Amino acid sequence: GAGVSQSPRYKVTKRGQDVALRCDPISGHVSLYWYRQALGQGPEFLTYFNYEAQQDKSGLPNDRFSAERPEGSISTLTIQRTEQRDSAMYRCASSLMGRQGPYNEQFFGPGTRLTVL
Amino acid sequence: TQLLEQSPQFLSIQEGENLTVYCNSSSVFSSLQWYRQEPGEGPVLLVTVVTGGEVKKLKRLTFQFGDARKDSSLHITAAQPGDTGLYLCAGRPPSSGGSYIPTFGRGTSLIVHP
Numbered sequence A: 001g002a003g004v005s006q007s008p009r010y011k012v013t014k015r016g017q018d019v020a021l022r023c024d025p026i027s028g029h030v031s032l033y034w035y036r037q038a039l040g041q042g043p044e045f046l047t048y049f050n051y052e053a054q055q056d057k058s059g060l061p062n063d064r065f066s067a068e069r070p071e072g073s074i075s076t077l078t079i080q081r082t083e084q085r086d087s088a089m090y091r092c093a094s095s096l097m098g099r100q101g102p103y104n105e106q107f108f109g110p111g112t113r114l115t116v117l
Numbered sequence B: 001t002q003l004l005e006q007s008p009q010f011l012s013i014q015e016g017e018n019l020t021v022y023c024n025s026s027s028v029f030s031s032l033q034w035y036r037q038e039p040g041e042g043p044v045l046l047v048t049v050v051t052g053g054e055v056k057k058l059k060r061l062t063f064q065f066g067d068a069r070k071d072s073s074l075h076i077t078a079a080q081p082g083d084t085g086l087y088l089c090a091g092r093p094p095s096s097g098g099s100y101i102p103t104f105g106r107g108t109s110l111i112v113h114p
Helices: none
Strands: A005-007 A010-013 A018-023 A033-036 A044-050 A053-056 A065-068 A075-079 A089-093 A112-116 B005-007 B010-014 B019-024 B031-038 B044-049 B054-059 B063-067 B071-076 B085-092 B107-114
Touching: A005 A089, A010 B031, A018 A089, A018 A112, A033 A075, A044 A065, A044 A075, A053 B005, A089 B085, B010 B019, B010 B031, B019 B085, B031 B054, B044 B054, B044 B063, B071 B085
Parallel strands: A010 A112, B010 B107
Antiparallel strands: A005 A018, A018 A075, A033 A044, A033 A089, A044 A053, A065 A075, A089 A112, B005 B019, B019 B071, B031 B044, B031 B085, B054 B063, B063 B071, B085 B107
């Protein structure tokens, strides 16, 4: 299909290792968002991009978290020196353009389940 | 930070019952969206409400935006097992300027038993 894809779907890593999570948005979507979602709760904003520019990273928990979208399409969320508290579902979403009106719809990916041992 | 409180947090009902879930805030939103998330999937948009007092219907689902644009409700008539999922509201701040960062509520987890 032509939806948002994420890889890997599951990632198990040991504490202290770095991980890179990938998001492939819907073709033509300008805005890309990263969220973290605990089981049974709403998504928690991490960061977002318009094209290749990172517009807001205020939701990143600390400087071990970073994200990039160098060509304005695929994005990577990197977590360095992972800790057990980083274990969560990481979702990305894309939309046509974040600031274009109230009816802007976000399309979510299936998520990457990260487990830090 | 604008917070959205959703209630109830959990709801377990029998097929055919009616239910209402609520999304409340002390802040004004320029628009509010409702999403449904099924187990193992990402949230999917159901509706967007923009005008205070606005009511939208989607089959058995009725969405209302409060007059002051601080709250919203979702009413489901004659619930079916297929309605099972996590219902999320997301608000857009009124002065978002060039950026749009939605605020999500914690969600209402609904289970409809056959």
